[in-house]
Amino acid sequence: MASGHPDVAARFVANDERLHWHDKAVWWVRQKRDVASAVVPDWEALRSAAAGIKRHTLSRLADYLEEFERNAVALGAQVHWARDAAEHNAIVHGLLVDRGVTKLVKAKSMLTEECKLNPYLEARGIEVIDTDLGERIVQLAEEPPSHIVMPAIHRRKEEIGELFQIHLRTRPGASDPSYLTEAARHHLRDKFLAAGAGLTGVNFAVAETGGLVVCTNEGNADMGTSLPPLHIACMGVEKLVPRERDLGVFLRLLARSATGQPVTAYSTHYQGPRPGAELHIVIVDNGRAELSGREAIRDSLGCIRCGACMNTCPVYRRSGGHSYGYTVPGPIGSVLAPARDPATFATLPFASTLCGSCADVCPVKIELHHQLLALRQEIARKHLVPWQKRTALRLAAWLFAWPRLYRFVGWMARRLVPLVPRRLLYVRWNTWGQQRELPPMPRHSFRARYRRLARGQS
Amino acid sequence: MASRDDILAALRKHAPPPVAAPSLDGLGVAFADPLDQLAKAMASVGGACVRVADIAAAAAAVAALPQAASARRVVSLVPGVGQPNVDLAAVADPHTLADLDLAILPGELAVAENAAVWVDGRALPHRAVFVITDHLVLVVHAAHVVHHMHEAYDRLAGRPRGHGLFISGPSKTADIEQVLVVGAQGARTCTLIVVG
Numbered sequence: 001m002a003s004g005h006p007d008v009a010a011r012f013v014a015n016d017e018r019l020h021w022h023d024k025a026v027w028w029v030r031q032k033r034d035v036a037s038a039v040v041p042d043w044e045a046l047r048s049a050a051a052g053i054k055r056h057t058l059s060r061l062a063d064y065l066e067e068f069e070r071n072a073v074a075l076g077a078q079v080h081w082a083r084d085a086a087e088h089n090a091i092v093h094g095l096l097v098d099r100g101v102t103k104l105v106k107a108k109s110m111l112t113e114e115c116k117l118n119p120y121l122e123a124r125g126i127e128v129i130d131t132d133l134g135e136r137i138v139q140l141a142e143e144p145p146s147h148i149v150m151p152a153i154h155r156r157k158e159e160i161g162e163l164f165q166i167h168l169r170t171r172p173g174a175s176d177p178s179y180l181t182e183a184a185r186h187h188l189r190d191k192f193l194a195a196g197a198g199l200t201g202v203n204f205a206v207a208e209t210g211g212l213v214v215c216t217n218e219g220n221a222d223m224g225t226s227l228p229p230l231h232i233a234c235m236g237v238e239k240l241v242p243r244e245r246d247l248g249v250f251l252r253l254l255a256r257s258a259t260g261q262p263v264t265a266y267s268t269h270y271q272g273p274r275p276g277a278e279l280h281i282v283i284v285d286n287g288r289a290e291l292s293g294r295e296a297i298r299d300s301l302g303c304i305r306c307g308a309c310m311n312t313c314p315v316y317r318r319s320g321g322h323s324y325g326y327t328v329p330g331p332i333g334s335v336l337a338p339a340r341d342p343a344t345f346a347t348l349p350f351a352s353t354l355c356g357s358c359a360d361v362c363p364v365k366i367e368l369h370h371q372l373l374a375l376r377q378e379i380a381r382k383h384l385v386p387w388q389k390r391t392a393l394r395l396a397a398w399l400f401a402w403p404r405l406y407r408f409v410g411w412m413a414r415r416l417v418p419l420v421p422r423r424l425l426y427v428r429w430n431t432w433g434q435q436r437e438l439p440p441m442p443r444h445s446f447r448a449r450y451r452r453l454a455r456g457q458s
Numbered sequence: 459m460a461s462r463d464d465i466l467a468a469l470r471k472h473a474p475p476p477v478a479a480p481s482l483d484g485l486g487v488a489f490a491d492p493l494d495q496l497a498k499a500m501a502s503v504g505g506a507c508v509r510v511a512d513i514a515a516a517a518a519a520v521a522a523l524p525q526a527a528s529a530r531r532v533v534s535l536v537p538g539v540g541q542p543n544v545d546l547a548a549v550a551d552p553h554t555l556a557d558l559d560l561a562i563l564p565g566e567l568a569v570a571e572n573a574a575v576w577v578d579g580r581a582l583p584h585r586a587v588f589v590i591t592d593h594l595v596l597v598v599h600a601a602h603v604v605h606h607m608h609e610a611y612d613r614l615a616g617r618p619r620g621h622g623l624f625i626s627g628p629s630k631t632a633d634i635e636q637v638l639v640v641g642a643q644g645a646r647t648c649t650l651i652v653v654g
Contacts, residue, residue: 025636041487052480059477062469075619081462133642134633150633157635177637188643193553209619219589219629219644226586227552237465245482245615248607251624252571262499262572263607265630266589266644268623274585285465293472 004347009319023317025153030311032260033361040256049249051365054302057240058292064207064240065283071210075272077279085115088284092117092199092232095280096126099230101196105188107214107221108132109201110148110305111234111284113327129191131220133184140167146321148328149258149307154320188220198224202235203304204250205281208243211271212281215254215264222266229277233270237288238301250304253363257306287340296374300335302364309358309368315351324348331358331368338375346384349375388431407445414441486606492570493652496603499573503627504640505648507573509600513538516597516651520562525593525647529559533587536562536597539651552586561591561645565598565625567613568650571606572626575650576614579621588625594645596625600654 013019037043057064069079082088088111096104104126106112118128118139130139134151138144140163145151152160161175170183200221204213212233214221225231241247255261273279292298310316310330321329326337326345334348349372358368379385385393399406417425418441426433489495493509500507510516517539520526526540533555534540540562549555563582565575575596579585588594604610614622629644640646 028636042485045485049480049482049485052477055474055477056479059474061473062466065466065469081459081465083461083464087461131643132633133631137633150636152633153636157637160634177634178639180634181631181639181642185641185643189556192643193556211619217629218631218642220642222589222623223586223643226584226589237469242479245608245611248611249482249485251574252607259632261503261626263503263569263574263624263626265503265626265628266623267574267626269621271619271621274621283465285468289465289468289472291472292469292474295474298474 003325005319005323005325005351006347008325009323009351012320012323013318019318021156022154022320026147026311026317029150029259030308030361033257033308033311036256036260036262040252046249046253047363047365050253050304050363051299051302053241053246053249054364055299057242058238058298058301061237061240061292064242065237067207068205068210068240069283071208072272072281073210075210077210077272077281080280080282082282082284082286084286085284088115088234088282088286089117089120091282092234093121093124093126095230095232096121096197097124099196101126101228101230103127103129103191103195103197105129105131105191105195105198105220105224105228106135107198107200107216107224108135108151109199109234110327111201111236112199113145114286115284117234129188129195131188131191131218131224132216133181133218136184136188137163140164144322144327146329147307147310148305154322188223192223192227195224195228197228197230197232199232199234200225202233202239202281203254204241204247205235205239206242206244206247207240209271211244211269213247213251213267213269215251215267217259217261217265219266222268225268225270226274231270231273231277231279232282233279234282234284236284236286238292254304254306257308257361257363291339294339297335297339297371299364299366300332300339300368300371302366303332303336304364306363308361308363309366312357312361314353314355314357319351324351331372332366335368335371335375338379342375342379342382343384346379349373349379386431388429392432407447410445414443414445417441482608486571486608488605489570492603492605493600495570496568496573496650496652499571500627500650503573504630504638505573505627505650507650507652509652511654513653516653519651520595520649523593523595523649526560526595529593531558532560532562533558533591534562535581536564539597540595546583546587549584552584552590555584555586555590558587558591560593560595561587562595562597563588565596565602565650566622567602567604567610568596568598568652569604569607569610569624573650574607574610574624574626576610576622576624578617579623580618585621588623589629589644591645593647593649594625594628595649595651597651597653600652603652
């Protein structure tokens with residue numbers, strides 16, 4: 001498959017200098033997360049509580065959704081349900097068209113990325129402005145976000161300067177982040193003031209109150225929902241928590257895990273519409289119910305989208321978010337994408353060393369490396385593994401089943417491999433050898449050395 | 459509501475076996491000096507924290523702020539603090555607040571662990587005020603400083619339903635090469651006045 005992770009990643013790693021720059025930039029965020037979590041004495045208890053709340057909620061999600069809907073409606077919100085992306089997009093479009101809205105300001109929402117809402121609305125004549133600075137940058141660059149928390153982490157400030165020079169008329173050659181951010185502030189102010197509606201994602205929805213919580217650092221969600229007369233909030237079914245006090249757990253974990261801050265600058269609790277305005281909540285399934293039935297990977301629905309797993313992942317840091325080809329990259333994306341569409345995303349569970357660092361930093365304790373392994377097995381069962389790997393593994397399995405033969409082949413290899421010409425060993429279909437070197441052949445097998453050790457002769 | 463029923467039915471069909479909700483008792487760590495911790499946390503999120511004895515001292519502290527001295531359009535919802543010249547209740551359209559220089563708002567409580575200040579949105583004639591203003595001053599009573607978020611939600615439990623939010627420092631972003639820039643879309647500065 002030409003667009004699989006190894007192929008796209010190969011283009012990213014071709015620029016060695018940029019690769020290391022990206023690796024360092026992302027690792028720095030991981031380090032900030034370490035500092036921020038280390039000063040919280042009950043960090044591990046918080047993670048356990050968060051995982052427990054998510055598991056509990058998932059086990060009776062339908063009940064909690066009904067409770068949420070009842071309470072949200074009682075507060076004056078209107079609740080819509082969408083089975084899939086198409087239904088979600090049609091609902092949002094309908095709300096805008098019915099009110100004659102042609103300009104929409106959006107806060108960050110991975111769900112609307114998943115549903116490809118922006119192109120859907122733009123094709124129908126609606127101006128859609130992403131208002132998170134990073135999202136606005138990638139929107140102007142006409143590319144998807146490469147990280148769920150830092151959408152433009154792959155872009156250098158000089159490139160952003162060039163982009164802003166074209167679209168925001170900033171000074172040629174300017175690349176100072178303060179200057180560029182100030183320019184974006186003025187640019188986005190105009191958009192906020194002109195918008196007919198504001199759309200946000202949802203970080204948490206509370207069944208007990210019917211309220212929503214949206215977290216931002218920039219304040220863009222608050223700007224977008226406090227000026228226009230229509231607020232549309234789009235959420236996956238899994239965003240629910242049962243009680244408001246559960247938020248104490250998640251707000252302590254989210255920003256520390258995401259950026260190393262103690263909490264986001266704005267954690268806004270929406271309960272009903274603004275006086276004289278409308279609040280519409282669109283609840284989306286899009287495959288989540290089905291995922292909740294798959295025991296090996298259902299915990300992935302507990303993800304709070306902090307991005308910590310990508311920041312720590314040795315593969316993400318060195319291959320960039322775009323190499324995953326999915327809305328959510330990194331370890332969690334490598335679970336969510338193939339869970340939905342194993343044929344298209346068959347390479348993603350293999351874009352991992354299974355080192356488990358992602359699971360160690362995950363604030364809701366998703367065992368990502370176990371889930372990636374489970375998905376590898378599923379993909380192998382579906383015959384979606386490339387023939388080279390399939391053949392090599394089948395051969396190995398056969399060889400391991402014949403111990404005497406295995407020993408003989410090892411004996412032969414120790415003698416023959418050093419004699420084989422390099423171009424024969426590293427032939428084109430030896431994909432393993434394309435980025436790797438065989439170690440020098442040892443003189444004796446492990447078994448022989450072990451026997452000698454056991455006899456005390458070493 | 460075919461979609462609603464389909465989604466709920468699918469969730470029920472695929473639901474994992476029941477899992478009990480975890481206990482949240484014992485979460486959160488108390489600080490020896492929560493007011494000192496609050497000031498440190500506020501500094502770490504790019505804001506400033508000023509302790510004063512009473513409302514008169516709060517007014518003096520605000521008057522001494524450079525962003526107050528240069529402010530032309532000012533909102534204050536804290537009686538006795540600031541020199542307000544915009545009556546929020548008389549503003550019909552929040553878009554006209556776009557050139558607001560300073561907003562002085564009451565905070566219901568402040569959280570020592572992360573400098574989050576709860577602002578009751580129901581008390582604001584326009585929600586936009588806390589984010590559209592160039593500079594923000596929040597005034598909280600020292601008795602309303604809590605240790606951590608769990609304590610904050612315990613205090614907020616049972617309040618009347620409606621809009622509210624935690625504000626922790628000024629608006630900020632690090633979306634350009636991870637360089638922290640204060641003053642993204644919302645307030646450029648955030649000063650917390652702790653009274654008492």
